[in-house]
Amino acid sequence: MLVLVGLVLCLSPADALTAFPPKFQVGKLNGDIVVKCNTSEQQVTWTQNGEPEPMAELIAEGQTLTILGLDLPATGNYSCWAGTVLLDTTYVVVSSARKEGMNVSCQAESYRGSFHCSWTCPHSTVFRARLTRSDGSLGEWVPAASHRGQFSASFTDPSFCPFAEELRPLQLQLEGLSTTSYLNVSIHFFVRDIVRPNPPQELTVQRRGEQLHLAWAPPASWPLPKSYFALLYRLQYELLNGTQVDKYVEGAEETRLQERVRRVRISCQDPYANPAWSPWSVWQDVDAAQQHRLRAR
Structure with missing residues (x-):
């Protein structure tokens, strides 16, 4: 789930730089x-x-x-x-002493210690970012990619342990530079608060007698073992009359439906941490021949 992490300073308008200069010095106005x-x-x-x-x-x-x-x-x-x-x-x-709202959001696909952050700034600026890892060590500066005021950077914390309790947050330091102005801001967050899984994969739908059998697999990026990194699944299926119904499944990767179903899709979340649901999978249509048999009943 994208997280709003605060108000920071944006820079005064100026011609764009292409990279941080090797040596720079910041003074007060x-x-x-x-x-x-x-x-x-x-x-x-x-x-x-x-x-x-x-x-x-x-x-x-x-x-x-x-x-x-x-x-x-x-x-x-x-x-x-x-x-x-x-x-x-x-x-x-x-x-810089100019204050504007700059929405910085970070998101992780799982508990592997990798995440992606993005933010906006309306002026011509170059950014770089550096991570203070979970063991207290400093990472290297990472140049931020930019496109029309949208900035982003990806990070990996090799010291992050997915099986250990997070006792202190990570710290992300952002530096921004224009031809006239400079900002430096630090952002703190726990990985558990920014996790948003990818959609479940390999959703299959089969008719077994009078029931519709659905099966799926966790996201490929989700860590193992499943017993430790459990997921709550949310199935959404559409009936022949257009009504959409939600069904929740935990601790299993299959279920059965008896309704007359046109199509299904699935999402998931970590039930024990941040309640951010993954994006939906694409709609999976029930076989057209099966639909014809259902309508004939």
Whole structure:
């Protein structure tokens, strides 16, 4: 089930970046910020976005550059030079103070420690995300895929144990960067709260005498053994008159119906954790010849 996990900051409109710069620095709006040139050279010159006359009030002292009263025009790429030789580059941005609702949702297909998160942001931004795993270790930064303000990333926690009780939540850290602004937000959740199984598979329908026999299998992504990772199944079948009926089955992967049925489909959920039902399977039509015999009765 998709989970709304909070309000975070979205960034100011700007031209899009394509990736996080190797080195960036975040300052407060209208505050001062000191940029250092990573070099042994004692005398350097500075440019902002390639221009030798930056749009900011600056104090240059040897290998350091102090930007006074950082504002949006003063953000950008600051490079230090020794003559015509580029020594170092730092991307300077403002910590965003603009609050908007950004719906971040995470979903797992099972208890295997893998999950997928997605979120929206209405401005030109690049995102990356990092997972603090269940054993407390930090994962690598993962670049987020994006399409028209929709962002997503997938993660795997190799230390996650599906048989153990979750004692502390996972932490997902998001960083967003535009050409002027930056955000950093952390999201906490338990895997048990975001599990939504895939639909059951291999649904079959057979006529056995006066009864209709239905059988199915758990989702391929659902962990084993079945005795430990139980599922509750929800069958929905449509009668010949168009009426839809629900039937619930737990602890079995087959059932029988005596009604005159046109078609059936099935969904499932973990009955002991989050009550998120899987998507429905596709409708399974009862054999047309069988329907003809049922109508003739």
